[in-house]
Amino acid sequence: MFKKIRSVFQSIANRVAEVVSKREVTEEDLRRVFSEVEVSLVESDVAYDALPLLYEELRKKLVGAKVSRFDSEEIMGLVRKALVDILSRVEPRYDLVEYVKLSGVRPFVIVFLGVNGVGKTTTIAKVASKFLKAGMKPVVVAADTFRAGAQEQLAIHAERLGVPFFRGKYGADPAAVARDALAFSARRGLDVVLVDTAGRMHVDVDLVEELRKIVRVVRPHLKILVLDALTGNDSVEQIRYFESAVGFDAVILTKMDADARGGCALTLSTLLQKPIVYVGVGQSYEDLELFRAEDIVKKILG
Numbered sequence: 001m002f003k004k005i006r007s008v009f010q011s012i013a014n015r016v017a018e019v020v021s022k023r024e025v026t027e028e029d030l031r032r033v034f035s036e037v038e039v040s041l042v043e044s045d046v047a048y049d050a051l052p053l054l055y056e057e058l059r060k061k062l063v064g065a066k067v068s069r070f071d072s073e074e075i076m077g078l079v080r081k082a083l084v085d086i087l088s089r090v091e092p093r094y095d096l097v098e099y100v101k102l103s104g105v106r107p108f109v110i111v112f113l114g115v116n117g118v119g120k121t122t123t124i125a126k127v128a129s130k131f132l133k134a135g136m137k138p139v140v141v142a143a144d145t146f147r148a149g150a151q152e153q154l155a156i157h158a159e160r161l162g163v164p165f166f167r168g169k170y171g172a173d174p175a176a177v178a179r180d181a182l183a184f185s186a187r188r189g190l191d192v193v194l195v196d197t198a199g200r201m202h203v204d205v206d207l208v209e210e211l212r213k214i215v216r217v218v219r220p221h222l223k224i225l226v227l228d229a230l231t232g233n234d235s236v237e238q239i240r241y242f243e244s245a246v247g248f249d250a251v252i253l254t255k256m257d258a259d260a261r262g263g264c265a266l267t268l269s270t271l272l273q274k275p276i277v278y279v280g281v282g283q284s285y286e287d288l289e290l291f292r293a294e295d296i297v298k299k300i301l302g
């Protein structure tokens with residue numbers, strides 16, 4: 001895992017260390033080294049748009065590095081710091097569960113968005129499990145009245161977890177289902193309403209309208225965009241698409257465990273202006289971790 005991207009950063013460190021053994025590193029040196037690895041970075045899922053910021057962070061750390069002070073290992077330490085700085089941009093300031101708990105808002109409503117198959121339904125089950133563990137009462141809502149089997153999938157998770165489940169009929173208006181779910185949750189004194197929505201592709205105009213309507217009717221306290229680490233550069237498109245369709249407040253990045261290239265988190269942290277609240281690292285309910293820059297860099301660099 002991450003062999004390629006790891007070797008890219010190692011080779012940057014080695015090349016810079018070579019220069020440092022003779023003289024101070026200049027901007028020109030770094031540009032040359034960086035331009036040699038750009039293609040490999042893009043092949044590791046670092047989006048083209050993310051390269052300038054990555055370069056800039058490396059520049060801040062490496063240009064001016066001097067002979068007497070640094071060997072190759074220390075240079076690698078500086079590269080590591082640059083990556084931590086980039087990833088820290090999207091580190092959440094609060095754990096989502098704590099945030100909801102402290103907000104005092106009841107019921108607190110979260111709508112989950114994302115294209116087909118990124119892991120929305122699975123992630124909702126994991127998030128519900130976290131709320132349960134924190135002693136709160138979540139309810140999961142199937143506002144996907146569109147794809148066959150979607151509601152059953154969420155119902156099965158709800159039963160396993162022992163959390164209430166709310167659904168509408170297939171073909172029903174998802175916004176109406178979500179609105180009814182809110183009334184249901186208020187009556188039952190539930191704490192957090194987790195709304196699952198149908199996966200949608202960028203091109204589908206009807207589904208965009210449907211999503212807008214859900215958001216208009218439900219007025220969620222948070223909209224969380226679910227992105228899949230395996231998606232590669234298309235996640236950049238997805239961010240733009242959901243930003244313009246309904247906007248979102250935070251991201252959950254799934255399938256980090258299955259990702260071999262490793263650049264996705266770097267891409268997102270340069271392009272997103274929002275926190276990544278959790279990362280999905282497997283298929284079981286416990287496999288949802290806080291996004292921690294240091295941990296991600298450890299995974300990438302080993």
Ligand SMILES: Nc1nc2c(ncn2[C@@H]2O[C@H](COP(=O)(O)OP(=O)(O)OP(=O)(O)O)[C@@H](O)[C@H]2O)c(=O)[nH]1
Nearest residue numbers: 116117118119120121122199254255258280281282
């Ligand atoms: N390895 C791994 N698999 C995951 C993770 N999250 C979700 N999956 C898997 O990804 C697949 C799709 O997950 P779903 O939760 O059904 O995705 P979805 O976004 O709800 O899909 P639609 O409702 O069709 O749009 C399932 O097989 C999940 O088990 C993760 O963090 N790691």
Ligand SMILES: [Mg+2]
Nearest residue numbers: 120121150199
């Ligand atoms: Mg789903």
